Amino acid sequence: MTDTTGTPLLSLDDIHFTYPGTTAPVLRGATLHLAQGxxxxxxxxxxxxxxxxxxxxxxxxRPESGTVHHRNAVAHDEASLAALRRDIGFLFQNADDQLFCPTVLEDVAFGPLNLGLSPEQARERATQTLQGLGLEGFGARVTHRLSGGEKKMVALASVLSMQPTALLLDEPTNDLDPATRQRLIDVLNRMSATHIIISHDWDFLARTCTTFLTVDDGIVRTSRHTPHVHTHIHHGGEVAHEHPSRGCCHQHDGSHHHAGHDDDHPHTSQTTE
Incomplete structure (x- = not known):
């Protein structure tokens, strides 16, 4: 999306890319704009x-062709890319690609140290960031001994400790248990963060995003499927709970069927579109 009231934070225009050793392009003129909010x-x-x-x-x-702009300046050399990375935080799909220090506190403080904070200031910011993610007491833990979900949240803490303007999150719910996943939803919504999130978790996207795009045939399209969530109560009086929908699979006659359930059941809709 482009903010008509100002310059987009990030613009990718007409991006083409083919991986070395392959012949089929992955991207064929992809365009994506991210504006504040x-x-x-x-x-x-x-x-x-x-x-x-x-x-x-x-x-x-590096794309074969096309341009990346950060705040209307082409991001192409080390100086401009460094400015982009200070402004936009990136969470890798695999947390092990992001964590490399012996302890959690060192990992989370690494970015602030590189921003020029003193060791004391960096440790304080790292501690506050961990607390904000519900990771109190994690600072002294050995990073490589954490569970997959714990590593994911520590990796996110290492991004947030740099206080970026926007976030790019690649499959952030991978390895998260339901409680931690809900905590992540709460954190993102409390921050009202400008972000792009890649996820196969439709329910998570419905709760954290307002616009949905699809990468298809090498280009970015406005998604035809708008995730939304609703609550319902099963026959037998189970506790009311929620499911995502992919926009095209509903019948609003008081009942429908979900993958993972053997019966159709009535529901009340709480739609986020």
Whole structure:
């Protein structure tokens, strides 16, 4: 999306990319704009180019053609990419790609130290960031001994400790248990963060994003499917709970069927579209 009242934070225009050793392009003229306040959900099948697009945005891959702009300046050399990375935080799909220090506190304080904070200031910011994510007491823990979900949240803490203007999150719910996943939803909504989120978790996207785009055939399209969530009570009096919908699978006659349930059941809709 482009903010008509100002310059987009990030613009990728007419991006083409083919991985070395392959002949089929992954991206064929993809265009994506992120403006202040945008909360974009990026959808697409595995291998469609979603992660590739964000890696190009962060300067981790170089496009064959097309341009990346950060605040209206072309991001192409180390200085301009460094400015982009200070402004826009990136969460890798695999937390092990992001964590490399012996302890959690060192990992989370690493970015603030590189921003020029003193060791004491960096530790204080890291501690506050961990607390904000519900990770009190994690500072002294050995990073490589954490569970997958714990590593994911620590990796997010290492991004948030740099206080970026916007976030690019690649499959942030991978390895999270339900309680931690809900905590992440609460954190993102409390922050009202400008972000792009890649996820196959429709319910998560419905709760954290307002606009949905699809990478398909190498380009970015406005998604035809708008995730929304609703609550219902099963026959037998189970506790009311929620499910995501993919926009095209509903019948609003008082009942419908979900994958993972053997029966149709009535529901009340609470739609987020």
């Amino acid at each position: 945008d909360r974009l959900g990026l959808l697409g099948h595995n291998g469609s180019g979603k992660t590739t697009l964000l890696h190009i945005a962060m300067g981790l891959l």
